[in-house]
Amino acid sequence: MDIASIVGGFLAAVLLVSQAGLAESFDKPLHKTVLDLGRSTYLMENDNRHVTVTCWYYNHFMVKEQNDPGVKGAELIALSSVQPGHLPKCLQALQPGEKEFTEWSEEYKKFMPWNGYFAGVKHDLIFLEWPDGDDNSGIPFTAFEADAKTKFFEDSVTLEARGERHLNFIPTSANQIVLRYLRVASAGCSIPKFGESCWSKLQQQTGLGHSPVPKCTDYEGTQAGVVASVIAYPVEATLYPKPSIRPLGGPVRCYPQE
Structure with a gap:
């Protein structure tokens, strides 16, 4: 062949x-908000990309991601519940009630902020992916339940x-x-x-x-x-x-x- x-x-x-x-x-979010935090300090002088906080609003929760284009992986991915008549504010700092996505680090022997990106939502599952490939030339991804802790499904x-x-x-x-x-x-x-x-x-x-x-x-x-x-x-x-x-x-x- x-x-x-x-x-x-x-x-x-x-x-x-x-x-x-x-x-x-x-699923398409009901609403999306983007905060501009200014130019990244980790980029070359001629690269004018900015640090952003993006909030995606769905029926039952909001997903927040802070992304610095000069750093591999999001700096923060968090989840907060959407209550009837009350939408969480899209703010940079982690707010009371917001749950941060984390992963276990064998190197540090503790849970660390998720070193990847928000991929999307399907029904009530939140999909996150690694920032780059693994040794098998694949992109690992994980589907979390809405408690931001339970890994429901993962593959590459x-x-x-x-x-x-x-x-x-x-x-x-x-x-x-x-x-x-x-x-x-x-x-x-x-x-x-x-x-x-x-x-x-x-x-x-x-x-x-x-x-x-x-x-x-x-x-x-x-x-x-x-x-x-x-x-x-x-x-x-x-x-x-x-x-x-x-x-x-x-x-x-x-x-x-x-």
Whole structure:
């Protein structure tokens, strides 16, 4: 199989995941407010981008993010409840009742502010993502419940699918969430070197039991025998009552782990 066929097949998988005529994006906020805090002090002199606080208002809560373009990851992401007849004010400082999103740090052995960005809201789930990719060339994301603490679902989507609609929601009943995306998984071994024995590990891990060994690309020189393989493949995740992931039909892309 030549490179053009591989790329063409992968693009077909992207189309399968997105299904432009059917898929939805995140819920649109009812209202959005942006505070300008002035130019970032971490940028070059000719870069005039500003620090901002953005507040997105939804039916039951407001999500607030402070973002400095000179710093990787948001400086603050917080959640506050929206009560009937009372909208929380969009202010820079963390207000009483606002709950900050945090993540556990093995380095500091404590919870630290979420080092990523707000991605969007679907129903009552708040999606956050990492500021950049992981070793598998994916963008990890997490769906939190409205207490800002409970991780309801988390996974990683391939970098090639990142953008406004890298997570595509399929229209369904009001009490269900179904999303499609290009999922990444690591083999922990090199498919070009070990072939079927390596691929069988990924088949067990991903449910791709009937898929043939993929053609791996982007390996150069000695990478084929040393670097572990990563795959990207289309999946559908159904979140309620318990999250489950199933692979969709379509080509599997294979490439070396970074």
